Amino acid sequence: MRMKWGKWLMVVVIGAGATGLGVAWDLMLRGVPVAVLDQGDLGHGTSGRFHGLLHSGARYVLxxxxxxxxxxxxxxxxxxxAAPYIESTGGLFAASPDVSENLVQNWLRGCHDAKIPVAPASPVQGMNAQWKRIYEVNDGVINGYQLLQALARxxxxxxxxxxxxxxxxxARPMKGKIHTIVMEGPDGLEEMRADAVVNAAGPWAGHVASLWSDPxxxxxxxxxxxxxxxxxxxxxxxxxxxxxDGDILVPHHHISIWGTTDTETDSPKAPTPSxxxxxHLMERGLAMFPDMGEWRVLRSFSGVRPLYRAPGNLARETRHISRDFVVLDHPLKGAFSVIGGKWTTYRLMAEQVADRVAAYLHYAxxxxxxxxxxxxxxxVGVGADPLLCECESVSKSQLRAFEGLSLSDLRTRTWFGMGPCQGTFCGHRVMQWRSHQIGEEAASKELAAFREERERGMCAALWGDNAVEWLLQRNIRFQSLGESQRADD
Ligand SMILES: Cc1cc2nc3c(=O)[nH]c(=O)nc-3n(C[C@H](O)[C@H](O)[C@H](O)COP(=O)(O)OP(=O)(O)OC[C@H]3O[C@@H](n4cnc5c(N)ncnc54)[C@H](O)[C@@H]3O)c2cc1C
Structure with missing residues (x-):
């Protein structure tokens, strides 16, 4: 093991999601030296697996x-x-005929109390014509991956x-204070000196806090x-x-995201949807958009929320645990955790953690x-070279800006493989380009991991054109390219 990083005062932030990068950006602007560590790439956790909604807050007023x-x-x-990463779409709230007028009036009062501007609105095309009570609020859309990259930059x-x-x-202490962070990286175990540490590990925050024995x-x-x-x-x-469940549709980039559900889970790793x-999601969707069954589905995916269960909150359903956040100081001096919240509130969460860290280190x-x-x-400009991903218009020159990253990391940086073909064609083209950097065998392994991840998301939603696309993918692999099929494939 080597002490590789850092002699000077240093705050180590664990987690390169919205919260961790937000904390590091905040501390950096205050003049505090920071390092962010992540087990994956930017947005490896929930920040890369969310609904895309910039909440107005109207969802929570009740x-x-x-x-x-x-x-x-x-x-x-x-x-x-963060204007370049926010789309001001506006948002509609529509009540089904089953919803009581009393609930609608309470909702309007709640919006007023939370200072959320509300105006009566007309339905958009495709909505159930029976849902006549419609209001507009200032919801928007967050381009999450781009915003993470801006923070990182x-x-x-x-x-x-x-x-x-x-x-x-x-995490090793000295005299009751945090002193050294131990991490496992591509070159084995490394150590980094830390004068303070911020646990912004999202759903893994419990695991991380147990490293300094304070679950x-x-x-x-x-x-x-x-x-x-x-x-x-x-x-x-x-x-x-x-x-x-199933009560929000978000127009995001070139696609739409419909969700979500809320079920307790015991693993921080996002599971494959069943x-x-x-x-269940489709059934809820068809009530709101009668033609949803005709829309071309691309895939399903999931994310995991870390929720802070306040002392005394015995709620059985996770929906009854607040979406608010908490900042905690641990008995180990210099160790802080931030838990819960929303993408929409990452900046505020970061501010509150950074206030504590700055006070601890005497930064004014x-x-x-x-x-x-x-x-x-x-x-990154679009070059004159041919597109490698035609669905999402990603060219070789765009990929070149991220040379050295794996296929999966390139996907989240450039959006390649996210369109209707889900990597059927562009996966192979990008793999060929990658093989010039890391060799054919390593690039093939990356392609296999990339494809497995895409396929998992497609499999739970196999109907219509998505099923045809999936069959096409398999025919290309097992017939055209002659890959051997595993028994469990
Ligand atoms: C299904 C779903 C939909 C959502 N939709 C919305 C929405 O539309 N709008 C909204 O505002 N919010 C939404 N949220 C909430 C929002 O996504 C989260 O609040 C936010 O992404 C949390 O970010 P984070 O940085 O705290 O955690 P994460 O993004 O999970 O980041 C934690 C990071 O820590 C890293 N990490 C963990 N352990 C270690 C370790 N030991 N060493 C190094 N790194 C480690 C992980 O790899 C990860 O990158 C949604 C959440 C879910 C689950």
Whole structure:
């Protein structure tokens, strides 16, 4: 094991999701030296597996007034400091005929109390014509991967380090204070000196806190989502009711995301959705959009929410645990955890953790992330060279900007493989390009991992054109390319 990183004062942030990168950006702007470590790439956790919604807060006004207010305030802030990564689509809330007028009036009152602007609205094409009570709010869409890249760029430009594919496996104290972080990376075990550590490990936060023997009261909840090709509506569409399964449609990039569910789980790893979960989501969707069965489904995926179970909260259902967040100081001095919250509130969460860390290290500069705009994510232009991914218009020159990354990491940086073909053709083209860098055998392994991940998401939603695409993929592999098929394939 080598002590490779750091002699000077250093704050180590564990987790390169929205929260961890937000904390590092905040500390960096205060002049505090930071390093971010992640076991995967940027957005490896829930930040790369969410619904894409910039909440207005209207979803929470009936159940969680604090979360509703936080969302509205942060919604307005992010439009200022992260404008290139926010799409101002607006959002509709539509009540089904089964919803009582009393509930609608309570919802309107809740929006008023949370200062969420609301106006009566007309339905968009495709919505159930029976759902006549419709209101517009300032929901939007977050381009998550791009916003993560912008944060990472800002941190690096300010001198911070971001080390991906490093899993933190140990934390060593000295005289009751955090002193050294041990991580496992591509070159084996490494150590990094830390004067403070922030656990922003999302659903893994419990595992990380147990490294300094202070387990967290964390409950995990998984949510399933379905992707449809094309933007099926111009605005976000929400069911006006107490939050439930299958009640939000988000137009995101070139696609639409329908979800989600809320079921307790015991693993931080996002599970493959089951057929039953997908069928349940479709049933809920058809009530709201009678033609949803005709839309071209692309795949399903899931994410895991870390929820902080406050002392005394004995709720059996994860839906009854607040979407608010908490910042904790551990008995080990210099160790902090941040748990819960939303993508929409990452900046606020980061501010509150950074306030504690800065006070602990005696830095007086206040938070600046509410006023300083994020840098542009990257300056990759589309080259004149041919497209490798035709569905998502990704050219070789765009990939070149991320040379050295694996196929899976390239996917999230450039969006290649995310379109209707789900990598059937572009997977092979990008693999061929990768094989010039790492050799054919290693590139083939990357392709296999990339394909397995895509296939898992397709399999739970095998109907219509998606089933045809899946069959085409298999015919290309097993007939045209002569790959040998495993018994469990
Ligand atoms: C189904 C679903 C839908 C959602 N939709 C929305 C939405 O539409 N809008 C919204 O505002 N919010 C949404 N959320 C909530 C939002 O996605 C999360 O609040 C947010 O992404 C959490 O970010 P994070 O950085 O805290 O955690 P994560 O993104 O999970 O980041 C934690 C990081 O820590 C890393 N890590 C863990 N352990 C270690 C270790 N030992 N060493 C190194 N690295 C480690 C992980 O690899 C990971 O990258 C949704 C959540 C779910 C589950």
């Amino acid at each position: 159940t969680d007034a604090v979360a509703a207010r936080q969302c509205q305030t942060e919604n307005l802030r992010l439009r200022q400091v 800002g941190i690096r430009q300010g001198g911070g380090q971001i080390l991906t594919h490093r899993r933190v496996v140990g 967290l009261p964390l409950t995990l909840s998984r949510g399933i989502m379905l992707l449809f090709s094309h933007r099926q509506t111009p605005k976000v569409i929400n069911r006006l009711d107490v939050p439930g 057929h039953a979960e997908v069928a 500069t206040p938070c600046q992330t509410g006023a300083v705009p994020l840098p542009l994510a990257n300056a």
